[in-house]
Amino acid sequence: MLYLAKVQKKEILGEISLQLLAYQNSDETWAMLFEETVLTVPPDFAQNVLNEGVLVLADIGENGEVLKMRSATNWVLQLVDRYLTTGITPDFLQLEAEKAEEWPQSLTLQSQALSRRFIEVEARREQIQTLEAKLQKTKFEPAA
Structure with a gap:
């Protein structure tokens, strides 16, 4: 050793x-x-x-x-x-270690935000499709 x-x-x-x-x-x-x-x-x-x-x-x-x-x-x-000589000090290393520990939490929060946004977009798309279907239906129905 x-x-x-x-x-x-x-x-x-x-x-x-x-x-x-x-x-x-x-x-x-x-x-x-x-x-x-x-x-x-x-x-x-x-x-x-x-x-x-x-x-x-x-x-x-x-x-x-x-x-x-x-x-x-x-x-x-x-x-x-x-x-x-490159400025790598114990304080710098401690700060980098703390940042590295925060990354998984930050990525989880970003992933959750993207999932919420995806659900919102999907709901909005469904609303638009429903409105389009209603519009098509009223367009082809004879006026009474």
Whole structure:
């Protein structure tokens, strides 16, 4: 599973660990981790000079071992470019979600209005046909 993590160094022991901050769901969305979870990075990953506080994307196996790790800088910059430079803010997303929730109700109201209008037109058409029939009947009847 892919995690966003912050590098932590323990100077005394010379260990490097990752504080897991968020994880990627199977549907490509992300969820925050509210419980502090820290994993120790294996020594073979320590050869990548990881500075304290750096954000990384870490692929972590089911048993908690770090499989792969890369800098999150480009990923964060893509997020900024894609969402923050185009004006997509949390408020904008909330407003769009509210609009989307209102659409079904609006469509139902429009459908009901169209149905009423159709019934009115049908009733008017029947009235016109009745009047036409009466007119035809009086037209062909001899005057008494």
